Amino acid sequence: MAGGHEPRVAILLPCYNEEAAIGATIDGFRAVLPNATVYVFDNNSKDRTVEIARERGAVVRSVVQQGKGNVVRRMFADIEADVYLMADGDLTYDPDAAPEMVRMLWDDQLDMVVGTRHHEDTEAYRGGHVLGNKAFTGLLAWLFGKSFTDIFSGYRAFSRRYAKSFPASSEGFETETEMSVHALELRMPTGEVETKYLARPEGSESKLNTFRDGWRILKMIGTLFRVEQPRAFYGTIAAAIQIAAILLAIPLFITFFQTGQVPRFPTAILVTGMTVMAALIFFAGLIISTVTRGRREMRRLAYLAIQPPNTPRAD
Known part of the structure; x- marks a missing residue:
């Protein structure tokens, strides 16, 4: 070799x-x-x-x-x-x-x-x-x-x-x-x-x-x-929930602009809860991604602490 x-x-x-x-x-x-x-x-x-x-x-x-x-x-x-x-x-x-x-x-x-x-x-x-x-x-x-x-x-x-x-x-x-x-x-x-x-x-x-x-x-x-891609993982979940909330909210907005009223309060409460949940999941992903980055850096440092292949051994 x-x-x-x-x-x-x-x-x-x-x-x-x-x-x-x-x-x-x-x-x-x-x-x-x-x-x-x-x-x-x-x-x-x-x-x-x-x-x-x-x-x-x-x-x-x-x-x-x-x-x-x-x-x-x-x-x-x-x-x-x-x-x-x-x-x-x-x-x-x-x-x-x-x-x-x-x-x-x-x-x-x-x-x-x-x-x-x-x-x-x-x-x-x-x-x-x-x-x-x-x-x-x-x-x-x-x-x-x-x-x-x-x-x-x-x-x-x-x-x-x-x-x-x-x-x-x-x-x-x-x-x-x-x-x-x-x-x-x-x-x-x-x-x-x-x-x-x-x-x-x-x-x-x-x-x-x-x-x-x-x-x-x-x-x-x-x-x-x-574990390795928390922003993408949690961001995808948050986006799915938010899209579902928007779809549920469309009839509410149409009714409101036509009549000035929001007659379906349970749906309005559900949409609000889903929007809050989506925001929490999104920010949880951002926080976890910071932890993941720290873990990845520690693994990288452990990896770099070892000699690469085909280099003279210290012994």
Whole structure:
């Protein structure tokens, strides 16, 4: 790799009941990144996942709290490295793309590189999931002004400054959405590498529940929009209430200009209350946005306190 020094690469594999794939996954990544340390984070597997991982020489850690988000929180907290390469332990992500992802992140001094999935086998990436990915990617771009090609990809390379500044507040598969928004909000330099998405080996089953996890992802996007963009979130609500109040008030004004009277007092009181409510919500958004800006600045300072990729280490 150009310039600087060779990075310490940690390959992070979150796993749950992947005895059919974990051995081949470890071997595949070790073949293309022989100097990297492979960590398997077991999330309460009931099969031989842990035993096989240890036989392959991986460092095994256990995470009791169920859910990929909980695993990611533990991975970033416990592991010390220059580059963190995360992939699922089910052999669906192509190890051959890993060196390029690490090289791009290191040489270009990026904070995150996303492995965007390209598939030819319909069994690898179902049509419903493809459509959902495009819909949520478009929604994220609309709400935050920018997005990635594949926001749900679990194949990513991170810099140390990303890993140690990531709040990791989610619990399940919505963690990839949180990762994307974290990079967007702090305006981190990022990149993408297209990679093949492979069908699961026989005996390996997807842990993703389309509707349950889709709903959780949608809630996570809504929560992140409320927390990270409070002026837009509360301003939209205030505007909707105010527009409804104006529509209700139009007949009142027409009657008043025609007769000089306001006979429908309940409607007039409702319109007044809605207008006051809209104003309160709007100003609440302004106040919360000030708090959000302070929080973002603190995260930015924590991020800047860590050395960027491909710079000489103090040690």
